[in-house]
Amino acid sequence: MNELKKYHEIPIGGTVITKDVVQPKTGGWRMGEKPMVNLDKCVNCLICWLDCPDTAVLAEGTDFFGFEYDYCKGCALCAEVCPTDAIVMVPDDQEVPEYGRMLNGGPHEN
Numbered sequence: 001m002n003e004l005k006k007y008h009e010i011p012i013g014g015t016v017i018t019k020d021v022v023q024p025k026t027g028g029w030r031m032g033e034k035p036m037v038n039l040d041k042c043v044n045c046l047i048c049w050l051d052c053p054d055t056a057v058l059a060e061g062t063d064f065f066g067f068e069y070d071y072c073k074g075c076a077l078c079a080e081v082c083p084t085d086a087i088v089m090v091p092d093d094q095e096v097p098e099y100g101r102m103l104n105g106g107p108h109e110n
């Protein structure tokens, strides 16, 4: 069996410098639906934030905040994993409050 190389013998690879990365606006690929949240049902578990493949779920500190639609492609994973059914998918052309935030059935802007 070949002997493993020492770390300093391995060729240097590429590095992605995150400050230089342009995040593609995947919201342009949305598939007909987008998420909206009923904040009165949200328990701030942040499972949706962890599972969103496009970092479109926003948090403020340790609290769930809402959705950044520029980066949301409407995959519905967030709604699927939400343990309290706080997230609902609505038609893409439906008017929703900024960041998709609803409270007690009405828009919640702050």
Ligand code: SF4
Residues within 6 Å of the ligand: 034, 035, 051, 052, 053, 054, 055, 056, 057, 067, 071, 072, 073, 074, 075, 076, 077, 078, 079
């Ligand atoms: S639908 Fe939810 S999980 Fe999917 S991209 Fe949008 S915010 Fe993220």
Ligand code: SF4
Residues within 6 Å of the ligand: 037, 041, 042, 043, 044, 045, 046, 047, 048, 049, 064, 081, 082, 083, 084, 085, 086, 087
């Ligand atoms: S998964 Fe549901 S309950 Fe948890 S933070 Fe997201 S919206 Fe709130």
